[in-house]
Amino acid sequence: MELDLSQTDHLLTTTRAVRKRMDLERPVPRELILDCLRVAIQAPTGGNTQRWRWIVVDEPDKKAALADMYRAGWKPYLEQSKQARADQGLDPETAVSDSADYLADRMHEVPAMLIPCLLDRGDGPGYWGSVIPAAWSFMLAARSRGLGTVLTTIHLFSERDAADLLGIPDTVSQAALIPIGYYTGDDFKPAKRRPVEEITYWNTWKQTDPTA
Numbered sequence: 001m002e003l004d005l006s007q008t009d010h011l012l013t014t015t016r017a018v019r020k021r022m023d024l025e026r027p028v029p030r031e032l033i034l035d036c037l038r039v040a041i042q043a044p045t046g047g048n049t050q051r052w053r054w055i056v057v058d059e060p061d062k063k064a065a066l067a068d069m070y071r072a073g074w075k076p077y078l079e080q081s082k083q084a085r086a087d088q089g090l091d092p093e094t095a096v097s098d099s100a101d102y103l104a105d106r107m108h109e110v111p112a113m114l115i116p117c118l119l120d121r122g123d124g125p126g127y128w129g130s131v132i133p134a135a136w137s138f139m140l141a142a143r144s145r146g147l148g149t150v151l152t153t154i155h156l157f158s159e160r161d162a163a164d165l166l167g168i169p170d171t172v173s174q175a176a177l178i179p180i181g182y183y184t185g186d187d188f189k190p191a192k193r194r195p196v197e198e199i200t201y202w203n204t205w206k207q208t209d210p211t212a
């Protein structure tokens, strides 16, 4: 089957971090989350180990507890990054920090949260690379179904507390917390990025000329 590039490229270039446009009122059916996960677990893993588990949190009390942990990590992180920007003579306020702050304040209201987990404690590229591609596939599958997501990591400052809350054993790692909700509005636009030619090198570091 030939893929429709206008559709696939549109999906890949417009899957944005959805925060202010997440519909906090409309519940997300569990079956729809499972559909997205069914797509996501086709993603690659090192050695095809598939040592992932997926925890979906949609109980209000547990969402509220995770949101408190998130905010406890977020507020100092925000202050620190604003200070760092101010020290560099940059405007401390950015669109991302404003939008992320908005989400932090409402984190308990998101319809569902997904925590991708790995059945081992580890580190390094082969380790995280065995769950993040699937997490991104989940986000793409969600976007295709009218759902917005955003990959967040701030709750990991309280990873142990989150594990206790959810009954996750000591041997398991959490990779992220992905809020899930329907998005409002029709569509998203590709984001501004540096031209790919400037950041792609051919055979030698900093060799940007593809004809060289």
Ligand SMILES: Cc1cc2nc3c(=O)[nH]c(=O)nc-3n(C[C@H](O)[C@H](O)[C@H](O)COP(=O)(O)O)c2cc1C
Pocket (backbone or CB within 6 Å): 015, 016, 017, 018, 096, 099, 100, 103, 150, 151, 152, 153, 154, 155, 191
């Ligand atoms: C590893 C990683 C960690 C992130 N952590 C957070 C987070 O804790 N909170 C948050 O609001 N966004 C988080 N983000 C989302 C980024 O801020 C977002 O992807 C980036 O600003 C680009 O926005 P866009 O996806 O709309 O282009 C994270 C993204 C990645 C890839």
